[in-house]
Amino acid sequence: xxxxxxxxxxxxxxxxxxxxxxxxxxxxxxxxxxxxxxxxxxxxxxxxxxxxxxxxxxxxxxxxxxxxxxxxxxxxxxxxxxxxxxxxxxxxxxxxxxxxxxxxxxxxxxxxxxxxxxxxxxxxxxxxxxxxxxxxxxxxxxxxxxxxxxxxxxxxxxxxxxxxxxxxxxxxxxxxxxxxxxxxxxxxxxxxxxxxxxxxxxxxxxxxxxxxxxxxxxxxxxxxxxxxxxxxxxxxxxxxxxxxxxxxxxxxxxxxxxxxxxxxxxxxxxxxxxxxxxxxxxxxxxxxxxxxxxxxxxxxxxxxxxxxxxxxxxxxxxxxxxxxxxxxxxxxx
Amino acid sequence: xxxxxxxxxxxxxxxxxxxxxxxxxxxxxxxxxxxxxxxxxxxxxxxxxxxxxxxxxxxxxxxxxxxxxxxxxxxxxxxxxxxxxxxxxxxxxxxxxxxxxxxxxxxxxxxxxxxxxxxxxxxxxxxxxxxxxxxxxxxxxxxxxxxxxxxxxxxxxxxxxxxxxxxxxxxxxxxxxxxxxxxxxxxxxxxxxxxxxxxxxxxxxxxxxxxxxxxxxxxxxxxxxxxxxxxxxxxxxxxxxxxxxxxxxxxxxxxxxxxxxxxxxxxxxxxxxxxxxxxxxxxxxxxxxxxxxxxxxxxxxxxxxxxxxxxxxxxxxxxxxxxxxxxxxxxxxxxxxxxxxxxxxxxxxxxxxxxxxxxxxxxxxxxxxxxxxxxxxxxxxxxxxxxxxxxxxxxxxxxxxxxxxxxxxxxxxxxxxxxxxxxxxxxxxxxxxxxxxxxxxxxxxxxxxxxxxxxxxxxxxxxxxxxxxxxxxx
Numbered sequence: 001x002x003x004x005x006x007x008x009x010x011x012x013x014x015x016x017x018x019x020x021x022x023x024x025x026x027x028x029x030x031x032x033x034x035x036x037x038x039x040x041x042x043x044x045x046x047x048x049x050x051x052x053x054x055x056x057x058x059x060x061x062x063x064x065x066x067x068x069x070x071x072x073x074x075x076x077x078x079x080x081x082x083x084x085x086x087x088x089x090x091x092x093x094x095x096x097x098x099x100x101x102x103x104x105x106x107x108x109x110x111x112x113x114x115x116x117x118x119x120x121x122x123x124x125x126x127x128x129x130x131x132x133x134x135x136x137x138x139x140x141x142x143x144x145x146x147x148x149x150x151x152x153x154x155x156x157x158x159x160x161x162x163x164x165x166x167x168x169x170x171x172x173x174x175x176x177x178x179x180x181x182x183x184x185x186x187x188x189x190x191x192x193x194x195x196x197x198x199x200x201x202x203x204x205x206x207x208x209x210x211x212x213x214x215x216x217x218x219x220x221x222x223x224x225x226x227x228x229x230x231x232x233x234x235x236x237x238x239x240x241x242x243x244x245x246x247x248x249x250x251x252x253x254x255x256x257x258x259x260x261x262x263x264x265x266x267x268x269x270x271x272x273x274x275x276x277x278x279x280x281x282x283x284x285x286x287x288x289x290x291x292x293x294x295x296x297x298x299x300x301x302x303x304x305x306x307x308x309x310x311x312x313x314x315x316x317x318x319x320x321x322x323x324x325x326x327x328x329x330x331x332x333x
Numbered sequence: 334x335x336x337x338x339x340x341x342x343x344x345x346x347x348x349x350x351x352x353x354x355x356x357x358x359x360x361x362x363x364x365x366x367x368x369x370x371x372x373x374x375x376x377x378x379x380x381x382x383x384x385x386x387x388x389x390x391x392x393x394x395x396x397x398x399x400x401x402x403x404x405x406x407x408x409x410x411x412x413x414x415x416x417x418x419x420x421x422x423x424x425x426x427x428x429x430x431x432x433x434x435x436x437x438x439x440x441x442x443x444x445x446x447x448x449x450x451x452x453x454x455x456x457x458x459x460x461x462x463x464x465x466x467x468x469x470x471x472x473x474x475x476x477x478x479x480x481x482x483x484x485x486x487x488x489x490x491x492x493x494x495x496x497x498x499x500x501x502x503x504x505x506x507x508x509x510x511x512x513x514x515x516x517x518x519x520x521x522x523x524x525x526x527x528x529x530x531x532x533x534x535x536x537x538x539x540x541x542x543x544x545x546x547x548x549x550x551x552x553x554x555x556x557x558x559x560x561x562x563x564x565x566x567x568x569x570x571x572x573x574x575x576x577x578x579x580x581x582x583x584x585x586x587x588x589x590x591x592x593x594x595x596x597x598x599x600x601x602x603x604x605x606x607x608x609x610x611x612x613x614x615x616x617x618x619x620x621x622x623x624x625x626x627x628x629x630x631x632x633x634x635x636x637x638x639x640x641x642x643x644x645x646x647x648x649x650x651x652x653x654x655x656x657x658x659x660x661x662x663x664x665x666x667x668x669x670x671x672x673x674x675x676x677x678x679x680x681x682x683x684x685x686x687x688x689x690x691x692x693x694x695x696x697x698x699x700x701x702x703x704x705x706x707x708x709x710x711x712x713x714x715x716x717x718x719x720x721x722x723x724x725x726x727x728x729x730x731x732x733x734x735x736x737x738x739x740x741x742x743x744x745x746x747x748x749x750x751x752x753x754x755x756x757x758x759x760x761x762x763x764x765x766x767x768x769x770x771x772x773x774x775x776x777x778x779x780x781x782x783x784x785x786x787x788x789x790x791x792x793x794x795x796x797x798x799x800x801x802x803x804x805x806x807x
Contacts, residue, residue, distance in 0.1 A: 050457030053412060057449045060419045064441045067423065071434025071508075078423030078430070079741040085424055086751045089417045090758055096413035097762055100406050104769050143742045293435050295511045300439040307446040314454045314477075321458050321465050329464045 004298065005291035008069040009280070011304055015065050017269055019058035021170070021262055026052045028171020030095060030119025031164060032190060033112065040183045041112070042103075046331035047178040049099055050322045054315055056096070068300045072290040073280045080137060080144040081129050084151045088125035094118030103332045120164060127163030131156030134275070135212055136283030144284065155212055162201035166265065169194040173257040180325050184254075191257060192247050199240045202268055206233065209275060215283070216275045232271050239264040350740050352748040353425040356755060358722075360417055362715055363759050367411035369714050372486065372531070373538020374404040375479035377565075378459075382472050391781045392561065399558075399778040400542075403770055405460055408452075410766055414759075425748065429729055429739035436502060436509050436517055437492045444488035452481030486531055494523035496730045497721070498591045504733070521591050525584035526721075532580055533717065536573040537710020540677055542566035543684065544707025545774055547700040556694075558778050563695070563703070564688060570681035578674055582637070589638050592731060593647040594656070595724035598663040600634050601627075604648040609634040613668075617660040622650060658726040666719035673713035680706045 026048045033041060067074040078085060095118030102111040132151045137144040172194060175187035210217035220229055243260040251257055280287040291297070322330065378397055385393035419441070423430050430437070458466060458474035466474070501516025502509050511517055543566025549559025589596045597603075601615045603622050611633035615624035632642040639646065649657050680703060687695050729736040 050461045054453035057453045061445045064445050068438030068442045071431045074423045075427030075431040079427045082424050093413040100409040148747050296435040300442050311450040
């Protein structure tokens, strides 16, 4: 039965991956909002309005997957990361209602600010949480030894900014796919400018992480891992270069930047997974330490295997319905 | 005086436990208002679109477009306030999550997989996809959204009912383990609570629809639309209100069997006895274990609860003081809920009587009352949830885990910070929601569109005469 926690971990990682990629571009559009001309904003929002709720649902999916598979980890992490989680949740509230209120408001300023502030703060908090998570925790027998404001550290500030930039880049690539004319050109320009920043961030984080966490350094640099794992950073750099080339000349295939960016982020997520394996609460608990009982995992897993493929099908259908460029009807209902 | 004994004397007494309780109560009470409306409107929209497809009558399309605007607002508010809750059980109630996680985790996962994704996956098509998909696909999407709300209520109420009447479990190494998932999901109180809540959402929405219709009639803005909405709302409420009272009664009997102390608190009944009166008014005194200023109908509680006026009803003193819920809160919230339910029944039946009698236009006095009755269902929902959740205290999982043992170890000042933030943010958003909703109502229904496709059935066949009557009236 040792396989159950492992398989569930794969679901959890997949759910987080789906969330980061799907809500990544949704939030990214919001992060780019202030830099766009007001006349383009409705179109930008319209590119995401029909699908944003499903995208965000993967966040609830990830949270419930963590609770289901690793309840003790859910408890300890949520309590330790109380403030950044709460700030993120409140920011999500603002971002979410902005979709409804922006369209209906005569004076759009408040809800524009809510959309921008909400999206940016969500991304930033997720980055802070990511950084704190990677650095790891100690357990004192009752709770994680982590002060309420310890989630703010030099490293986590870096990852915070990194996530904001990464989502912005993904959002720009999404807009290249979904928009036309002036807005599309603008999106290409934004993506070109963001790419070197994102690559820089990935580089900084990749260098800083092993320095900050000796165990991760050992994982990557000890032999034979140095050889075995080297494809990951190599392919990451290759992907970044491919994205650079794709963006350099006006992309003929509108979807190419988006797909390439997703590929790049998948590689960074894989790298992250390799760094943290097999911990679910880094430095304190492996996934087996805190796994839920087998009858709970099994029951949930049956559901996942039967239902998630159906979910993927109708989610794909929903994207298919709204395929192509943003149309006027997508903006308001 | 400490907060533990239920007395608050200064702000310093607001410890982390109490603050977490207040925060969770606030965020979940706020949240529940929106699915109450969304569930009802989702089903109403299925009804409207189905009739439009069947009859080709453009008035159904008009009503659909009107209500889907308000539905979208309500649904959005429900989603964002719901995400908060899904993490709040971890942040503030981490010990509950850890101990009850083996039960609650999978149930919530099923809710995400079968309900949240279903709603979200088809909401976009329903709200934005008219121009991109055919009418049948669009109707399918509307149905899927409504189905998603029913699935959602199923799983979350199963989890919540488990907390009230746990079954199918055992305790091992300090956490809950599962003996039978069927018994866990279909625990003793679940069927009653599911039916009671779903009916509550449909009833509340019916009254809200009727109230909006009343406004249109009173303001003279759109008499035909107003009358149509008022009729639909009143007819639904006239059926749902008595049904809900019956379901509630059955639910109460089930609660008597499994949570007798909660019933004792609801009735303000301190000492086990027979021939228990039904108290209409009382001021419960928790420390003195008695009520002041009682006004009651003799023997009626025994009669309702045990179907015999000699029936013995357990009193609160059957358990030690630290296992009793806060009686005054439970006693009064129950009465508020029942009062609202009876008021809705009265309003609905009087309204239907007006309609059957053919006394149109309806009395302005009645219409004003009907308009004011719009919120009744929502007040009842809040009061009902206070009754059931406070009535379970001091337990968070009845008989297994106490609320005070379930809280996360978070410093009081941090919970105070987030609680304050929620209050401010939620208040702002509620004002915005109310403002946008009333703007949508005032804007009125969109213009009638010409018939887009051939009706498959004659428009007025098969409906009661007085529903068709408005054709001749206007």
